[in-house]
Amino acid sequence: MAEPAAAAAAPTRRRVWLKPFSDQSVPGQALFVWLSFLLPLVVWAAVSYVPFLWHPLVKIQDPASVSYFRPDTLVERSVFRAENAKLAAAGKPLATGTPANPVFLPAPHEVAQAFHKSFTTPPRRKGEKWLHESLWQSIQVIFWGFTISSLIGVPLGILCGTFQPIAKLTEPFVDFTRYMPAPAFGALAVAVLGIYDPPKIAIIFLGTFFQQVLVIANTTRKLDPALIEAAQTLGARRPQLLFRVIVPGCAFDLYNDMRILLGWAWTYLIVAEYIGASSGITFFINQQAKYRIYDNVFAAIIIIGILGFTTDRFLAWLGVHLFPWKRRRSSAPAT
Amino acid sequence: MTTVALPDYRQQSPEVAARFQRIRERPVILQVRDLEKAYGAGPSRHVVFDHVTLDIHRREFITVIGPSGCGKSTFVRIVAGLDEATSGQILLDNHPVSEPGPDRGMVFQGYTLFPWLTVKRNVMFGLEMRGRARSTAETEARQWIDMVGLAKFENSYPHELSGGMKQRVAIARALANEPRILLMDEPFGALDAQTRWKMQKYLLQIWKKVDVTILFITHDLDEAIFLSDRILVLGTNPGGVREIIENPVPRPRTLEQFLSPEFLALKARLDHLIHGDEPPDEEDKLPLGRMTTAGDDAE
Numbered sequence: 001m002a003e004p005a006a007a008a009a010a011p012t013r014r015r016v017w018l019k020p021f022s023d024q025s026v027p028g029q030a031l032f033v034w035l036s037f038l039l040p041l042v043v044w045a046a047v048s049y050v051p052f053l054w055h056p057l058v059k060i061q062d063p064a065s066v067s068y069f070r071p072d073t074l075v076e077r078s079v080f081r082a083e084n085a086k087l088a089a090a091g092k093p094l095a096t097g098t099p100a101n102p103v104f105l106p107a108p109h110e111v112a113q114a115f116h117k118s119f120t121t122p123p124r125r126k127g128e129k130w131l132h133e134s135l136w137q138s139i140q141v142i143f144w145g146f147t148i149s150s151l152i153g154v155p156l157g158i159l160c161g162t163f164q165p166i167a168k169l170t171e172p173f174v175d176f177t178r179y180m181p182a183p184a185f186g187a188l189a190v191a192v193l194g195i196y197d198p199p200k201i202a203i204i205f206l207g208t209f210f211q212q213v214l215v216i217a218n219t220t221r222k223l224d225p226a227l228i229e230a231a232q233t234l235g236a237r238r239p240q241l242l243f244r245v246i247v248p249g250c251a252f253d254l255y256n257d258m259r260i261l262l263g264w265a266w267t268y269l270i271v272a273e274y275i276g277a278s279s280g281i282t283f284f285i286n287q288q289a290k291y292r293i294y295d296n297v298f299a300a301i302i303i304i305g306i307l308g309f310t311t312d313r314f315l316a317w318l319g320v321h322l323f324p325w326k327r328r329r330s331s332a333p334a335t
Numbered sequence: 336m337t338t339v340a341l342p343d344y345r346q347q348s349p350e351v352a353a354r355f356q357r358i359r360e361r362p363v364i365l366q367v368r369d370l371e372k373a374y375g376a377g378p379s380r381h382v383v384f385d386h387v388t389l390d391i392h393r394r395e396f397i398t399v400i401g402p403s404g405c406g407k408s409t410f411v412r413i414v415a416g417l418d419e420a421t422s423g424q425i426l427l428d429n430h431p432v433s434e435p436g437p438d439r440g441m442v443f444q445g446y447t448l449f450p451w452l453t454v455k456r457n458v459m460f461g462l463e464m465r466g467r468a469r470s471t472a473e474t475e476a477r478q479w480i481d482m483v484g485l486a487k488f489e490n491s492y493p494h495e496l497s498g499g500m501k502q503r504v505a506i507a508r509a510l511a512n513e514p515r516i517l518l519m520d521e522p523f524g525a526l527d528a529q530t531r532w533k534m535q536k537y538l539l540q541i542w543k544k545v546d547v548t549i550l551f552i553t554h555d556l557d558e559a560i561f562l563s564d565r566i567l568v569l570g571t572n573p574g575g576v577r578e579i580i581e582n583p584v585p586r587p588r589t590l591e592q593f594l595s596p597e598f599l600a601l602k603a604r605l606d607h608l609i610h611g612d613e614p615p616d617e618e619d620k621l622p623l624g625r626m627t628t629a630g631d632d633a634e
Contacts, residue, residue: 229417230447234461234512235437244464248451325451325492 041108048107055099064095074100106295111302114295131284131300135307138269138280141197145204145272146265150258153212158254160213161220162246174213182207182268186275195276203275207268212261219253220246252323259315266308341600347583355581358392358564364548365391365414365516370423372409383409384574387423389567391516391548398551398559401569401577402609407552410569411518414550415441427515437461440509444521446501448493454480454504455489461512479507482541499530503537510545519551523558535561539588556605560598561588568608577608 047053058080063069066083077099084094101107106114118131129137160167182203189199189206223246231245273282281300288296320327347355371385383406391397399407412418414425416435425432427439435441440461448457455476462472480489483503493501502522509517523531535558542549553559559566560582568577583597592598 224445224447226443226445226447227449229415229435230441230443231449231460231464232417232435233415233437233439233441233518234508235464236460237464240464244460245449249449251451323451325494 045108048101048105051099055101057100057102058097059100060095060097062096064093066095069095074103103292104294106298110295111298114293114299115302118296118299128287129284131296131303134279134281134284135303137197138273138282139307141200141272141280142204142265142269144197145201145268146208146262148201149205149208149212149265153209154216154254154258157213157216158220158242158247158250160217161223161250162242167217171214171217174210178210178214183271183275186271190276197279199276200269200272200279203272204265204268207271208261208265211264212257215257215261216254219257220250222253223249252319252326255315255319255322259312259319262311262315263308266304341603342596344580344583344597344600344604346597346600347581348585351581351583351585354586355564358395361393361395363390364393364395364428365389365550366424366426366429367391367414368424368426370410370413370425371421372406372413372418373421382574384569384576387569387576389576389579391550394542394546394548396542396549396551396562396564397567398553398563398565399567399569400553400556400559400605400609402571403554405569405571406574407554407569408520411441411520411550411552414516415439415518417441437465437512438515439518440512440514440516441518441520442502442505442509442522444524446493446498446505446525448501448504448508450493453490453492454485454496457493457504458508458511461508465512476507476511479511480504482510482544483507483537497530498526499534502526502534506538506541510541510547514547516548516550519549521552521554524554531558538562556602556609557593559605560584560601561593566601566605568605570608580604 056077057074058077060069060071060073060075060080063071064087066087069075069083075097080095080097087094123130156170160170185206186199186203189202193199193202227249228241228245231241236244269280270282273280278286281304285297285300288294288300367387367389369385370387372383373385374381374383387410389397399410401407409418413420414432416432416439419433432439448454449460452460455473458476458479459469459472462475463469467475477486477489480486483506485500485503485507488496488500493504496504505522506517523534526534538549539562549562551559551562553562561584563582566580566582568580569575570577580601583601584592584595585597
């Protein structure tokens, strides 16, 4: 009896795994979250540490009698072989070296060290900023750009979604401006606002604002009109409809829009920081790349990722608490 | 099979006749005057219904029934003030209505509870809109939630409730405003048969306890008969009132009445009014060829 039961259970489990649009939780689902990070890391580690994977260069140990080989420099594998072939033909001792990856692909442990180092090493030149100072500057720029954009864009978007005439008055122009890439306004922003933070904040504002108005307006329009009708039959008047029905009804979707838009703002940050006096995390990355300290470059890029990811996770967690009505506590009881 | 001769659907027992007499003596709550709804203009003008005239008395239960496309939903939406009539008038307590208001509560077919509010806050919504203090609103809301039997769920969110419970909250929410008339647009249409039947019984119980007049849209003949005092039958081509029928089935209503002669007579009449003039179904013309003979031997 046990055998057929086991046989029946196996295909069921497989069906749960590959069921389209399934919201059933699969045993060990948490593992997938880790795997999604672990797998890229494994690939990176493999390419870095397994000598026969990629490794197009050779790191010279003993240059022997090759005139332009120096210890610890990198040469192409083909060049290394050719020189060694010449040495062998001449009967001289061979040069030695180990397979290596290009300098722009540091190994995980090097980046991990750089992570620590980049926070603890003082900047090379006077006046340059520590990594955490650069980061802090970037965060401030993005905060102000996004906040100013949201303070205007969110109410305007809700009004556009709610009232047809306001949408007619606003959206065509917003749509028109939206197609002008924000960085195109860079020179103008510097001319008007100087070379420090204000033009950068302006670029983030321009990059976010116009998309924001349209996205928020569209989300607002998706509210079930029956809810508004129900509220009207309960005696709600226009301002009450707006503040007691439309805004709370859209709030959850608007909140998620904002999470996505914040990601957008980060993209514009990198562009914005090139404008005027280069600053913030972008400046740090460029500087480190100039010095060819690619482990620091990777560390900085990963820090942006970590920052963005944790912010988003935090906002998701906050969302669950802000919108308890979106949580499924139990299945619906019978009538 | 024997055919039982059914009585005339207009034939009322003395008790039922006396009840209708009493209803007619009550004040008129809602007057529908020569209502017309049409779309388009000129030759493409399509009249959904016209010349709809009806007086609804206090605490009367009216059901509106008709084939799809007869505009029964449009009719109730016009009464609610959510749609506009092409011509004609709706008078509530002798005052013309033109926009939605809390004096005409409405329960929709779809679930229109505010998903971001708990059951209690949903029921409080109308009271708060009308400027009631929070604490008074809360006390009143509790009474209404109690009446629909959901006291245990006052702090639940709508998504945690079953379909039938949601509609009970919707009824409580509308009644909390103490409307002159309760408009119900196929409120049980989305529920399964079992729940639907329970909800019909609940509704009659609630109606008994509250001073409210009900205008109830449905496409279900049994539901229309089980609930109503009078039935407004709408038709299509041309659209308009086919008949306004005084329901001869005595109250209180029970399940057994579904097989009573009055009930069946009225149902036959409604069926004739709604489906009688329909052309034969496409299905009647399906070819008769068969694809299988499996199982035939068992018959």
